Amino acid sequence: MNPPETAAATSTQVAEAPAVPNHYLNHSKGFLSWALTLDHKRIGLMYLVGVLGCFALGGIFALLVRTELWAPGDTIAGMFASPGSSPQEVYNMWFTVHGAVMVFLVIIPGVPAALGNFVLPIMLGAKDVAFPRLNLGSFYLWVIGALFFVYTLFNGGVDGGWTFYTPYSASQATNVIPALLGVFILGFSSIFTGMNFVVTIHKLRPPGMTWFRMPLFLWGSYATALIQVLATPVLGITLLLLIMEKTLHVGIFSPEYGGDPVLYQHFFWFYSHPAVYIMILPAMGIVSELISVHSHKRPFGYQFIAYSSIAIAVFGFLVWGHHMFTSTQSPAMNAIFSAITFSVSIPSAIKVFNWLATMWGGSIRLTVPMLYGLAFIFLFSIGGLTGLYLGTLSTDIHFHDTYFVVAHFHYVMMGSALIGMFGGVHHWWPKMVGRHYNGTLARISWALIFVGFNVTFFTQFLLGSQGMPRRYYDYLPRYEIYHKISTVGSYMMAAGFLIMAFYLLQSIFGGRKSPANPWGANTLEWHCTSPPPHDNFATAPAIEDCYDYSGIDYDAKIGGYTSRANP
Amino acid sequence: MAGSSITTALGDLGGLGSAGLAWLETRMVGLLAEGSIWTTGMPAAKSNHAGPIDSDYAFITIICTIFFVPITIALVYFAFRYKKAPGEKAESDVSHNTPLEVTWTVIPMLIVVVMFYIGFRHANMMYAAPADAYTVHVTASQWSWSFLHPSGAQMGGDIGKLSPDRKARETTDPDLGLHLPPGVPIRLVMNSTDVLHSFYIPEFRVKQDVVPGKTSSLWFTPDLPEGDEPDMYWLLCTEYCGKDHSNMLSAVYVHPTMESFLQWQTRATALDPDNPVESGAKLYVRKGCATCHSVAPDGSGPNTGPTWSGLWGLSADEHQVHEGSPTGPKRGVAMTGEAGEEYLRESIRNPTALWREGYIQPMAAVKVDDTELFFLIEYIKSLGKQ
Structure with missing residues (x-):
């Protein structure tokens, strides 16, 4: 086929097409067309809006916490204290809300429910998820769960930390029950999404899409979905038991009624440790895509990466006791949990080495998503390596429940899971809304977030090794300088996220139109238009090797890439 | 006990490796010692446990550095070395290299086995106290x-x-x-x-x-x-x-x-029987009463519990006291008289029997003998309504 003919063919198509191409965003109009939609892309987008809104809410509480910690003694919490409460109680509510919102409303649903919903079916070559109604139900459960949290906020707040350890949580008069019901409902939202993904990946793969042809993001999402389905019910049961104890005084966790507080910790972490992998595995999946696509090179050691996702999911169920080395757990259990914990570090290390090897010899474009991918590898390396200090029995005794742990899990939860999520948002944004964001602003924002993050949280490793306990409203003056630096870092991050909010919103209204394939990727979603049509694919797509970049060529005229095999 | 036999078994197993570890430790003694650059960040080491924990900390920090520095260098170097114009093809199309991947799986495995063992061994030293403690x-x-x-x-x-x-x-x-x-x-x-x-x-x-x-x-x-x-x-x-x-x-x-x-x-x-008020004041701090009850005339200080200032002699109206626990159902006003000897004795020895309106934090029973109780009450009396 010679070029003039191609051009002619394209222009005829354009002439026949309606003035505005039909896609999932303009397919139908009106509030109900969104509120009752069964389209995975719309549900994903609504989730994304909700998750980012909650991220802003959780972020405001984080800034309040950091501002209060600017100096020892009361800084700003006193200004928010009502006549019946003290500044300490206000501060304790802030960090509880920050933790609970970020974990249950942002990070857990962030990648699977928001990005996963949008991307997973298209990447797989399916028209939708297996159970679209269940998918919409999951979103509504998320909304209801979020409303329970908002209710507690306007009704005096909630105390106890996001872990709600007994017997303190059971003894509290504050809104522990509405908050726990909120978490319980969010748990079902998460189970619905997980079930949907497991069934979708098993049953809706088109002919030719074998397990080992699946993009790595799907492997990450699959491993995550398994944990969501298997671990979340334990959290639900635990919360119900806690509510029963609190209302009916059945002795389960409180010694007052003959219960055992350490039992609660076992139950809680039996879910919440695997939940850490619910947060990190899909982000690792995103990064596997980002590094390969923006290096235009096949992922190095595809099978090792895929298997390591499953290995992490399996081992992740067996390490919960490492949160409890100082809890009066027996020495033998401490030893066993420490040993298994180290086994999780191996698949994580493999992934890092594989990503680096993927970059080696590639054709790297330092696009905004790629910058997030690089930031992820750097931050995850720190987050992962500092986990070694906490898995080691002797050193954990010193670091447990100090800022060292706070820093470690922020490197993993925010520096890795959320940075991975934002990498995904920047990667798929042109696909989702059909427009590009401002690249210069995005780079400035990225730099502020990356530097600000390290200033905030690296300092907290030093704070923790010096012995600063977590969840302290007031502290010994010897820790002051570290707290000041950390607070400055948090403001840098806040500035970065404000810029991000600005350019993402601005791109919707004034952004440059995105071609179908702006990055030169070869997974299926980039073979659809941007934004994708309502039903993803008119006919079942031909499944090729999604990491073969040899047939993808750059076209400067459209500012994107075209595929020779599949124009 | 099953738990301890597992611990012992693990300890015996570790015995095989400990000879090799001892060799490693003598080689690294300078690096792992207290005050070396590898223990930067730790607070002053002031007990017998600090040395072993800090040497484990230093060991892990060295391992982390060995991994982290090359990872970061490779990350930055590759990002610039292989940066290309849009549309340029990758220099390499290598998809895997099994010997390399097995190597970078096995080496970290061996390292974490050592890391587990040193942490396990030092933590075991911390469980059982010496008999003469x-x-x-x-x-x-x-x-x-x-x-x-x-x-x-x-x-x-x-x-x-x-x-x-x-x-x-x-x-x-x-x-x-x-x-x-x-x-x-x-x-x-x-x-x-x-x-x-x-x-x-x-x-x-x-x-x-x-x-x-x-x-x-x-x-x-x-x-x-x-x-x-x-x-x-x-x-x-x-x-x-x-x-x-x-x-x-x-x-x-x-x-x-x-x-x-x-x-x-x-x-x-030391308590001075000739000076019960002063002895009571001493007990007020020693027994931990000062954490929750203030004694300043203006009521300043901790007020988790009722202030002792002006407490003695409060009338039943000024002093709403109920039976039972503040979180349970209210069982009516228990005190019909003023805050006196009987109320104070009950509240110190059996603090959850009565609770005062406005103070929901339950207090733990305080162990006091009869003399100490007498001193404390004398002290509270001295702070009473003037």
């Missing part, structure tokens, strides 16, 4: 520590106070807090009266949760003070326990000589 009973309550010594000396914690310039936390009374004799292993046997707490002294590298309904313990041998004065450390609560979690501190003193410790012990137990 000096035992102190520690009671944690929201939000104070209390220490009972074998001599019968009982002392409340000293939470200290932020200095006016906010640059230091100052102790309030040098006799308060946890006082320890020099040069002997210390064993702490700990109970909580309400929620979870955790006992942590950063300089000693010890931490143990204090769990209601259970007894937990830890031990350490503090370093001898270098000067003639006791060394002072802060004990911190590291398990979130509610409103004043961050104020649940206490000063800890390690005496330089036995003589100095015994002098403190004498001061801590």
Whole structure:
């Protein structure tokens, strides 16, 4: 086929097409067309809006916490204290809300429910998820769960930390029950999404899409979905038991009624440790895509990466006791949990080495998503390596429940899971809304977030090794300088996220139109238009090797890439 | 016990590796020693446990550096070395390399086995206290520590106070807090009266949760003070326990000589029967009452519990006291008379029998003998309505 003919063919198509191409965003109009939609892309987008809104809410509480910690003694919490409460109680509510919102409303649903919903079916070559109604139900459960949290906020707040350890949580008069019901409902939202993904990946793969042809993001999402389905019910049961104890005084966790507080910790972490992998595995999946696509090179050691996702999911169920080395757990259990914990570090290390090897010899474009991918590898390396200090029995005794742990899990939860999520948002944004964001602003924002993050949280490793306990409203003056630096870092991050909010919103209204394939990727979603049509694919797509970049060529005229095999 | 036999078995297994480890340690002794660059970030090392924990810390830090520095260099170098214009093809199309991947799986595996073992071995040294240890009973309550010594000396914690310039936390009374004799292993046997707490002294590298309904313990041998004065450390609560979690501190003193410790012990137990009010004032701090009850005439200070200032002689109207617990159903007003002898005796010895309107935090029973109870009540009387 010679070029003039191609051009002619394209222009005829354009002439026949309606003035505005039909896609999932303009397919139908009106509030109900969104509120009752069964389209995975719309549900994903609504989730994304909700998750980012909650991220802003959780972020405001984080800034309040950091501002209060600017100096020892009361800084700003006193200004928010009502006549019946003290500044300490206000501060304790802030960090509880920050933790609970970020974990249950942002990070857990962030990648699977928001990005996963949008991307997973298209990447797989399916028209939708297996159970679209269940998918919409999951979103509504998320909304209801979020409303329970908002209710507690306007009704005096909630105390106890996001872990709600007994017997303190059971003894509290504050809104522990509405908050726990909120978490319980969010748990079902998460189970619905997980079930949907497991069934979708098993049953809706088109002919030719074998397990080992699946993009790595799907492997990450699959491993995550398994944990969501298997671990979340334990959290639900635990919360119900806690509510029963609190209302009916059945002795389960409180010694007052003959219960055992350490039992609660076992139950809680039996879910919440695997939940850490619910947060990190899909982000690792995103990064596997980002590094390969923006290096235009096949992922190095595809099978090792895929298997390591499953290995992490399996081992992740067996390490919960490492949160409890100082809890009066027996020495033998401490030893066993420490040993298994180290086994999780191996698949994580493999992934890092594989990503680096993927970059080696590639054709790297330092696009905004790629910058997030690089930031992820750097931050995850720190987050992962500092986990070694906490898995080691002797050193954990010193670091447990100090800022060292706070820093470690922020490197993993925010520096890795959320940075991975934002990498995904920047990667798929042109696909989702059909427009590009401002690249210069995005780079400035990225730099502020990356530097600000390290200033905030690296300092907290030093704070923790010096012995600063977590969840302290007031502290010994010897820790002051570290707290000041950390607070400055948090403001840098806040500035970065404000810029991000600005350019993402601005791109919707004034952004440059995105071609179908702006990055030169070869997974299926980039073979659809941007934004994708309502039903993803008119006919079942031909499944090729999604990491073969040899047939993808750059076209400067459209500012994107075209595929020779599949124009 | 099944648990301990597993521990022993693991220990025996480790014995095989410990010869090799001993060799490694002698090679690395300089690197792992206290004060080396690899222990940067740790606080002063002041107990027998600090050395082993810091050497494990240094070992892990060295391993982390060995991994982290090349990862970062490769990350930055590759990002620029292989940066290309749009549309340029990758230089390599390598998809895997099994020997390489097996290598970078197996090497970290071997390293973490060593890491597990050193941590396991040093943690095992921290569980069982030596038989000759000096035992102190520690009671944690929201939000104070209390220490009972074998001599019968009982002392409340000293939470200290932020200095006016906010640059230091100052102790309030040098006799308060946890006082320890020099040069002997210390064993702490700990109970909580309400929620979870955790006992942590950063300089000693010890931490143990204090769990209601259970007894937990830890031990350490503090370093001898270098000067003639006791060394002072802060004990911190590291398990979130509610409103004043961050104020649940206490000063800890390690005496330089036995003589100095015994002098403190004498001061801590001395009461003057000829001066009951003054003795009551001493008990007010020693028994930890000061953590929750204020005595200042203007009512300033901690007010988790009712102030003692003006308490004596309050009429039934001024002083709404109910039976039962504040979280349960109200069982009517219990007190028809004024706040007097009977009410105070009941409230100190059996504090959950009655509760006063406006104060929901339950108080733990305080162990006092009849004389001490008499002194305390005399002290409260002296603060009564003028």
